[in-house]
Amino acid sequence: MLRWAAPADAPELAQVFFAAVREGPSPYSQAQRRAWLPEPPTGERLARLETLVAESDGRITGFMTVEPGGYIDLAFVLPEHQGTGLFRKLYDCIEQWARGRQEPRLWIHASLMAQPAFRAMGFLVIHHETVVRDGQSLARAEMEKRLK
Numbered sequence: 001m002l003r004w005a006a007p008a009d010a011p012e013l014a015q016v017f018f019a020a021v022r023e024g025p026s027p028y029s030q031a032q033r034r035a036w037l038p039e040p041p042t043g044e045r046l047a048r049l050e051t052l053v054a055e056s057d058g059r060i061t062g063f064m065t066v067e068p069g070g071y072i073d074l075a076f077v078l079p080e081h082q083g084t085g086l087f088r089k090l091y092d093c094i095e096q097w098a099r100g101r102q103e104p105r106l107w108i109h110a111s112l113m114a115q116p117a118f119r120a121m122g123f124l125v126i127h128h129e130t131v132v133r134d135g136q137s138l139a140r141a142e143m144e145k146r147l148k
Helices: 007-022 030-036 043-047 086-100 115-120
Strands: 002-004 050-056 059-066 075-077 105-111 124-133 136-146
Touching: 002 086, 007 030, 007 043, 007 050, 007 059, 007 075, 030 136, 050 086, 059 086, 075 086, 086 105, 086 115, 105 115, 115 124, 115 136
Parallel strands: none
Antiparallel strands: 002 050, 050 059, 059 075, 105 136, 124 136
């Protein structure tokens, strides 16, 4: 089931975010993942975002945020639910939201882990970049999908 998040969902969203970054297969090293997200984020930050959540058996299994202007800040799926089509379901709903608001594009700063999923949704790389967190270099790409 997909639904828009409520403020009370923030702690569970933080745990999904943390598990998606720190557990399961990743092109990033453990040191890079610890630098990216040393501990679960505060629910306060997540509570302020427009967030679409996926639920299964009353548990949040993934989520994607979107802002006016079409920016997707966060997109995470629990490791055990990756590869099940959940990302596509979340994305399709976000794209419908953006088209309903006549956004000209959707865009994201996508991690190495997220790039293949967004590429499969029709996103193109605008440019590659590296960010440094706690002494670790993390490769990512700014990607976009034109909607008009």
